[in-house]
Amino acid sequence: MCKLRLTVLCYLFVHGIQAIGQSTDIATYQKTDYGVKISFIGLATSVDQDIYLDAVRDDIVRVTALPPDAALPAKESLVIVDSLRRSVNALSIDVLQDTLYLRTEKLVLATSLRTGRILFKDKNEKIILGERKRVDGSFRPNAYNGDSFYALNQGFDVDQNEGLYGLGQHQNAVMNYNGGKQVTLLQYNTEIGIPFLLSTNNYGLLWHNYSITTAGDVRPMLPLNAFKLTSKEGLTGWLTATYSHRDHPDSVWLTRPESIIDYSYLTDQHKLPKDIALANAKVRYEGQVTSPYDGLHRLHFKYAGYMKVWIDGELLEDRWRESWNAGTFEIAKEMEASKPYDIRIEWLPDGGESYFTLNWQSPLPTELKSTFSFASEAGDAIDYYFIYGQDMDDVIAGYRHLSGRAPIMPLWSFGYWQSRERYKTQEEIEEVAREFRERRIPIDNMVQDWSYWAEHDWGSHDFDKSRFPDPDGMIKRLHDMHMRVMISVWPKINEESSVYPMFNKKGWLYARNIYDGRKDWIGKGYTSTFYDPFQQGARQGFWDLMNDKLYKKGIDAWWMDASEPDIHSNINLDERKAVFQPAIGSSVRYYNTFPLMNAKGIYEGQRQTDPNNRVFILTRSYFAGQQRYSAAAWSGDIASRWHDMKDQIAAGVNFSMSGTPYWTMDAGGFLVEKRFHKPTQADLEEWREMNTRWYQYGAFLPMFRAHGQFPFREPFNIAGEGHPAYASMLYYIHLRYKLLMYNYSLAAKTFFDNYTMIRGLAMDFPQDQQTYAVNDQYLWGPSLLINPVTEKGATKRTVYLPQGAAWYDLYAGKRYEGGHVIQADAPYERIPVFVRSGSILPVGKELQYTDEKPQDELTLFVYDGADGVFELYEDEGDNYNYEKGKCSIIRILYNNQDGKLTIGERKGSFDGMLQKRTFQVVFVSSQTPIGIDSEHIKKKTVSYQGKSTSITIR
Incomplete structure (x- = not known):
């Protein structure tokens, strides 16, 4: 009481x-x-x-x-x-x-x-x-499909100087959401909405609502014609849109005025000019825009194809997206009221469907400059949890107290994964696996993407016998090569599928898509729909199908694709809501929670079926609490472009700061420009360089997975031996395995201490406000500052070293003082990685797979300049015995004052635990600049048998 x-x-x-x-x-x-x-x-x-x-x-x-x-x-x-x-x-x-x-x-x-x-x-x-203060507009009665609710709006007064993070994964390169930014929380391919906000003032807000929600500046977007528009010819009221042949731009097909650009969905295609082959067109929008407001304007673009934007002659964006999968970006531009700005947009639609929308946010009025709001489509109440902590990690711990801990992923998942879209036969996947082993490239997981089933049988989970005649043998042979197998499972079932009648009879399907007759894009096209994971029976039935057709064959992990659910690409939200009608209530109320319930069914199903084998789920969509179901997210069907690689950094960091710790992306990007299919020599070298940079970045994430459309993504298919791309990709794969004990210990800390592995700089340096908006660097665990290279041809990159620590180059050991911007070396083969002073970094031997041999010898790199601590964690790696206490922790301490390193007494035990090991200790300081690539490293040897021991290393 x-x-x-x-x-x-x-x-x-x-x-x-x-x-x-x-x-x-x-x-x-x-x-x-x-x-x-x-x-x-x-x-x-x-x-x-x-x-x-x-x-x-x-x-x-x-x-x-x-x-x-x-x-x-x-x-x-x-x-x-x-x-x-x-x-x-x-x-x-x-x-x-x-x-x-x-x-x-x-x-x-x-x-x-x-x-x-x-x-x-x-x-x-x-x-x-x-x-x-809540006002009349805070609760607005509404209804959908017989469900009555309120549209809800709640604002908060925030400090203009605090950093605000989280909200899921968004492709806008925004790190700090303070200052008038708007983000929509909804599930969409490449976008993940999680209603959790994290502040540098050590609080969090869990907005307890399942519907589509706008966060930040929730004022409605303005259409293009909210600007005063002036055409290329000087006439008021529109921009001049010129449609011409892309290869012959002087051959103009059509010129017309356009004052609203809104081609967002399939239902908008009729607005585009008729009788013009947009796939061969170049569209130029030219004229001037004039705002009635002073201040920072944000232009929001949704686009597919090639898009370039100039304002006052300055090229601000140059982007590309596949035609069927529109992307987004925003341009922030200071404008003066009543001043005209020249604007030019060049759009090359790329395929049969053409998507382009341009809206904008006006500058924040003074009374809203310190406001952050949530506005949700549906709910019974304004409902949120306020969480306070000593630091941001403590706040995330509070979030997981409410929504569940993140289990430790299996040890093998911290190795390297190979995927492609797609291995079409069992011979292909086995041949690739053999080549990895023959080349001695470390790998733990082969991934089978979609369409391994017969064309009509989507949803059956049956292998197509003509292409996969012996799936049981295939999986066994991969296991015999010490590889795990992850497989793509969609929550989608074709009407012609062998399992459709049973699911339909039991009422486990969303019927509307079938009655609409909407067809997918496979073969002749098939009507299809999704199962309803909001019904316990449907969840169990879906798992039983997976278990019978896949898990019993030996499949190790689940790739839950299209888990938004992606009913059909590019239909509008009203159509999506009409199709997605969960048994629990209306789609408007529960719109964002399908991926949560889908993961719940898989996780609970496997744990009930096989309680001793760790679940691993990779899912394209995610919601608050989903971390408790052993779910990791990947960033969806991003493009293989430099700008998309850079966008992933802020996307992944903010996802992780949403309390949801396991995230990755397709290393190499998924969607590929046609110029890379039959490349010139210049394009081929750019392809190799971009993939190399992406591999370098991907090595420092919870999962390291290469994937994408053609060209094939295996290192040996990107470049041959002797090429610097091949050498660098192999270097980072090997480094991934050398850092296995560091990475796995971070995973344990994530479970036991509610830690966050991918860390925005502000998490560890909240007093350094220069870190708040950094969107292209992050900390990997407590020690490593990761700085991906995302510019073609770059051999240097700007790096901010946070104040409050000294920093050591990982490869050579050179020391730098914090609080400075440096131009770090970034040769083709390496990205800049720095180690924080006070770090204790365990580095193991080279491995071909994660459990190839015991880690009986580890090198501890100890970095001078601050006290340090690292807890080396081990368990059995593939079961849940750690939940029962079967694990061990060795606490390692460095005292910077007296230079003493203490390897503490081992706590705990588990079956198969190493009873003794050798630690090689390397001390790194400004006087002894040693890196992991240094030759003739001076070491001190410690024989360890579980008892505390100390040595002086300085």
Whole structure:
């Protein structure tokens, strides 16, 4: 029970009596089990609303606000798993003047009894965050498919100097979401919406809502014609759009005025000019734009094909996307009111479908410059969790307290993975596997992409016998080569599939797509739909099918593609909602949660079937809480372009800072320009360089996986032996295995301590505000600063070394002081990687696969300049015995003052554990600049048998 202060006010509170006289302009309130309900009815200073404050822990409080006649949200949540297990040490509630204070040991919530506005304060009464007052537009009644709900809007007053992160994965190269940016949280190929916001002020907001949500600056986007437009010819009201043959631009087919550019979906194709072969066209938009506002404007582009944008003669973007998979980007531009700006856009549509939309955000008005908001399409209430912590890791730990821990992925998953779109026969995949082993290129996982089934039989999970005559033997032969097998499984079932009648009869399918007759793009085209994972029976039935057709054959891991669900590429949201109708309720209310429930069924199904084998799920879409189902995300069908590679950095870091730790991408990018299919020598060398840079980046992620459309993505198909691309790709694959113990220990720390492996610089250097917006660097664990090279031909790259540490070049050991920007060497074969002072970096021997041989000898690189600690973790690698305590940790400490390294007593044990090992210790300092590539490294040898031992290394 909570401990209430023995005051008259609290006495009245306990007895459920209004605690401030009989005034009619003050809210009433009453005690609940772990907080308070405050009711505002008929007040001139507030909308009618009930507010529930509910303490989950001393540092976590749930806030729920809703109209008085509305029902509280159901207690059962798809996201929250721990909200009923309370750990509140002390709770008190009192009132001073017109403010109600709810206090825990770590938080104070001050709620105005006149307006309902809540201020979140620390225990010393310092304001952490404040709500904006709820107004009439905060709750707007709406309905869909017989489901009544509210469209919801809640703003928060934030510090303009804080960094705001998370919100999932977005392809906008934005790191810090503070300052008027807008992001839409919805599931879409390459976009992942997770409603969790993380602040450098050490708080988080879990916006507890399942519907499509806009975050940040939630004002509606403006169409192009909100600008004053002037045509190329000087006429007012439009831009001049010129359609010509791309190879003969002087041969003009059509010129027309365009004042709105909105070709977002298939249903918009009729707006484009008829009788013009857009696949052969170049479209130029020319003229001027004039804004009525001063300030920072954000232009949002959705596009497919080639796109170049100039403003006042400056080329600001040069991009490409495959025609069927439109991408997005934004341009931030300072503009003066009433000043015309020349604009030129060149668009080369790339294929039969043509997508291009241009909208913009006007500058933030002064009253919104310190506001961050959430606006959701559907919900019963404004409902969110406020989480406070000592640092951002502590906040993420609170998020996982609510939504679930991330299990340790299997040891093999930290090796190298090879994939392509696609291995068409079992001979292909086995031949590639053999070549890896013959070339002695380390690898742990071969990946079988889609269409291994017969053309009509999508959803059956049966192998096509004409191309895969012996799948059981294929999987066994791959296992005999010490390789795991991951396979693509779609939540999609064709009407002509052998399993369709059974799923349809049981009511486990979304029927609308079948009745619409919408066909997919395979072969002649087949009508298809998706199963409904919101039904427990359907989840079990889908797993039973996977188990019978795939898992029993020995498949090791699941690639859950199209898990948005991607009903059909490029249909609009209204059509998607009409098709996706889960049994649990309307698609509008539950739009973002399909991937969560899909992963739940696979995870629970495999753990029930085979409790001793770790689940691994790779999924294209993701929602809050999905980390508890052993799910990793990859960034979808990105393009093989330099700009897409750079965009992945901020996308992956913000995804990880959403509390969801396992993320990767297609190293090399997925979608490929035609110029790389039959390349010139120059294009071939660019292809090799780009893939090399992508491999270098991919080696420092939770999963290292090469994948993509043709050309093939195996290192030996990208470049031959003797080429620097081949040498560099192999170097980073080998380095990946040398760092296995470091990486696996990070995974254990992620489970036991709720750690985050991919780290925005602000997580470790929150006092250094220069780190807040850095969108092309990140920390891999506590030690390594990763700086991918994302520019063609670059041999240097700008690197910011955060203040508060010294930094050592990984390869050669040269020391640099923090707080500086440097031009780091970035030769073709290497990306700049720096090691933080105080780091203890374990480096193992070369391996061909993760469990090839015991790690009985490790080299510990110890970096001078700060105290250091590293916990070396081991377990059995492939089962869940670690949940029962079967694991070991060796705590290694470096004392910078006396130069002593202590390898602590081993804690814990497990079957097959090494009883003794040798540590080779290498000390790195400004006087002894040693890197992992240095020759003749001076080492000190420590024989270790589980007992604590110390040596002086300086």
